[in-house]
Amino acid sequence: MLSHRRIAILTDGYSTPFVAKTAISLLRYRTADVAGLIDAAAAGSTSQELLDVGGQIPVVKALSDVPDADALYIGIAPPGGKLPEEWRPIILQALRRGIDVVSGLHDFLTEDAEYIDAAAGSKSRLIDVRRNRLKSTADCHRFRPGCTRIHTVGQDCSLGKMVTSLEVHRGLVDRKENSKFLATGQTGIMISGEGVPIDCVVADFISGAAEQLARQNEQHDFLLIEGQGSISHPAFSAVTLGLLHGSAPDGLIFCYEAGRTHVKGLDDIPIAPMKDQMEAYLVAANLRHPCKFVGIAINSRHLNDEQAIAEIERAEATFGLPACDVYRTGADKLVEACLGLRAEVLGR
Incomplete structure (x- = not known):
C-alpha cells in the first residue's frame, strides 16, 4: 500500500504531456500529497504552468528543495x-536521505546493486509497482450478486480508460455509493496505492490476477476496473482479454479518442472499426459472464467545445448509449448508467 503524504515527483528533462503521463495523473488525483515537481529547467514555475494540472504545486530545481x-x-x-x-x-x-523511491517502469530499482546498497544503509524502500509474484490461474469465481463490476475498454492504448474509471468511481462515491477503483497499471497503482500491474503478469496468470483483484474487493457494491490495451491491438490484446475474462464484468464502458485513426506504436496500422471492436468485446465478455455496454467515454482533447458536443451527440445516435467526455462534460451520464445496470443485475 502506497501511503506517502509528501511526494516529490521526478520528471527532470522529460516534462512533456506524452512522457510525463504518470506525473500528470498524480498531480490530478493525488494533488494534496504532492509537495513538488522536480525539473531544473522549469524551476520557479508551477505544475499548472508546466503541465496544465496541479494548481500551485511548485516546480523545483532539486530534491533538496523539497x-x-x-x-x-x-x-x-x-x-x-x-x-x-x-x-x-x-x-x-x-535513498541516502531515507526517502522511499517509487517507480512504475520496466527497469526495476530492486535489480540495481547501487540502489539496493543505498536503501539498505538508510532503511528507505525501493518500490517497483510493476514487480509481482502473481502465479494463480483463474477458477471462474462466482462473484457476489451485489458486486456490480464495470470495466473500461477501448479502441486503442492511452486514451482515457483509467481516467474514465476514476471519474465514474468518484461520481458514485459522491452519491454515497459503496464503490472501489481497481488499478491494473502502474499509474493507477500509484494513484490508488494498490492494484495489479497486469502487463507484468506471466501470460497464464493474467486472468487469475484480475479475478483475484476483484475477489479481494467484492464486498463493494461497485468495482470500477481499469482497462488496458485494446482487443484489436496487435501487441497488447492478450492483456485486454485476460482482464476481460478475469474480472467478469457486468458492464463495459467503451473509450475512444475522437480523430484517432491508427494504432498507437504501430502508426501504419489502422484502428479496427469501433462497431467491430464493440461486438468483439461483447462476444468475448459473454463467454465468461453476462455483460453489456452501458456507455461511451470520449477523449475529445483535439476538438473545440462545439466540436466535442457534436461528437458526443453523434456517438449517442450511433451507438444508442449515453456518451460524455468525463473531463469536459463530467461523468454523470455514466454514473447513472452504472446505477441502472446494478438495479438490472439485482433484478435478474
Whole structure:
C-alpha cells in the first residue's frame, strides 16, 4: 500500500504531456500529497504552468528543495519503460536521505546493486509497482450478486480508460455509493496505492490476477476496473482479454479518442472499426459472464467545445448509449448508467 503524504515527483528533462503521463495523473488525483515537481529547467514555475494540472504545486530545481519529502515518485512513462541514467544521482540522494523511491517502469530499482546498497544503509524502500509474484490461474469465481463490476475498454492504448474509471468511481462515491477503483497499471497503482500491474503478469496468470483483484474487493457494491490495451491491438490484446475474462464484468464502458485513426506504436496500422471492436468485446465478455455496454467515454482533447458536443451527440445516435467526455462534460451520464445496470443485475 502506497501511503506517502509528501511526494516529490521526478520528471527532470522529460516534462512533456506524452512522457510525463504518470506525473500528470498524480498531480490530478493525488494533488494534496504532492509537495513538488522536480525539473531544473522549469524551476520557479508551477505544475499548472508546466503541465496544465496541479494548481500551485511548485516546480523545483532539486530534491533538496523539497526538504520534507517522504517519497520520490518516478513521474514518466517513456516508450520502452527505461529509467533515465542521468537521474541516478537524484535517486541515490533520495535513498541516502531515507526517502522511499517509487517507480512504475520496466527497469526495476530492486535489480540495481547501487540502489539496493543505498536503501539498505538508510532503511528507505525501493518500490517497483510493476514487480509481482502473481502465479494463480483463474477458477471462474462466482462473484457476489451485489458486486456490480464495470470495466473500461477501448479502441486503442492511452486514451482515457483509467481516467474514465476514476471519474465514474468518484461520481458514485459522491452519491454515497459503496464503490472501489481497481488499478491494473502502474499509474493507477500509484494513484490508488494498490492494484495489479497486469502487463507484468506471466501470460497464464493474467486472468487469475484480475479475478483475484476483484475477489479481494467484492464486498463493494461497485468495482470500477481499469482497462488496458485494446482487443484489436496487435501487441497488447492478450492483456485486454485476460482482464476481460478475469474480472467478469457486468458492464463495459467503451473509450475512444475522437480523430484517432491508427494504432498507437504501430502508426501504419489502422484502428479496427469501433462497431467491430464493440461486438468483439461483447462476444468475448459473454463467454465468461453476462455483460453489456452501458456507455461511451470520449477523449475529445483535439476538438473545440462545439466540436466535442457534436461528437458526443453523434456517438449517442450511433451507438444508442449515453456518451460524455468525463473531463469536459463530467461523468454523470455514466454514473447513472452504472446505477441502472446494478438495479438490472439485482433484478435478474
